[in-house]
Amino acid sequence: MTVGAGGGADMNARGALGRYGEELAARRLTEAGMTVVERNWRCGRTGEIDIVARDGDVLVICEVKTRRAGSFEHPMAAVTAAKSDRLRGLAERWAQEHGGAPPGGVRIDLIGVLLPDRGAAVVEHARGVA
Template sequence: MSAQRAQRAQRARRALGQYGEDLAARRLAEAGMTVIQRNWRCRAGEIDIVARDGDAVVVCEVKTRRAGPFEHPMAAVTPVKAARLRRLAERWLQDHGGPPPGGVRIDLVGVLLPRRGAPVVEHARGVA
C-alpha cells in the first residue's frame, strides 16, 4: 500500500470514528446526560466521551463499524479493553477532583452504519 493510500485510509477511519462519536454524544444527551469532555487523553490512552448522568460520571467507549464482515461494535470491548477503561476512568477522576457522589460507570455506545438507511446506535450501560 502506498503512503498516500495509507494516509487516505487513516483519514477515512478517523472521520468514521468522529461521526460515530458525534452520534454517540447526541444519544447520550437525548438520554438526559451531559457530555463534559470528549477525546480525553493521557499517556495510558484515550476516553472517547466523559458524561455526567445525575450525580454519576460516565466514561463512554464508542465503537463505530460499517455493515459488513466485521464484528458487531458491541462485541469490541474485551476483558482487556474493559480493564484499560477502568484504569483510564481512575486516572480521569484523579485529574478531575476524585469520584463523584454517584460513582463512576463505564458505558459503551455501538454505532453500526448499514449500507443503506439510518445508522443504528445502541447504548449499553455499565459494561465494565
C-alpha cells in the same frame, strides 16, 4: 511509520468514521438526559476516553465503537477484557485529575454505532459494561 499505498487515505477515512460515530454517541447521551463533559480525553500513552459525561451524580466513561454494515464483527464485540481494564484505569485517572469520583460513583458505558449502506445509523447504548 511507513504507510502502504492507500494507507493514509484508509487512516483518514477510519478517523472520520470514528468521529462521526462519536458525534452520534454524544447526541444519544444528550438525548438520554446526560451532560457531555469532555470528549477525546487523552492520558499520555495509556489511552483515550471517547466521551466523559454526567448522568445525574454518576460519572460516565463512554467508549464508542463504530463499524460499517457488513464488517467482520459487531461494534459491541470490539471491547475485550483488556480494553475494559484499560477503561477502568482511565476512568480512575480522569476522576483523580478532576477532583475525585462523584457521589454516585463511576460507570463505564459502551455505545456501538452501526452504519448501514443505506438509511439511518443504528446506535446501541449499553450501560455499566466494565
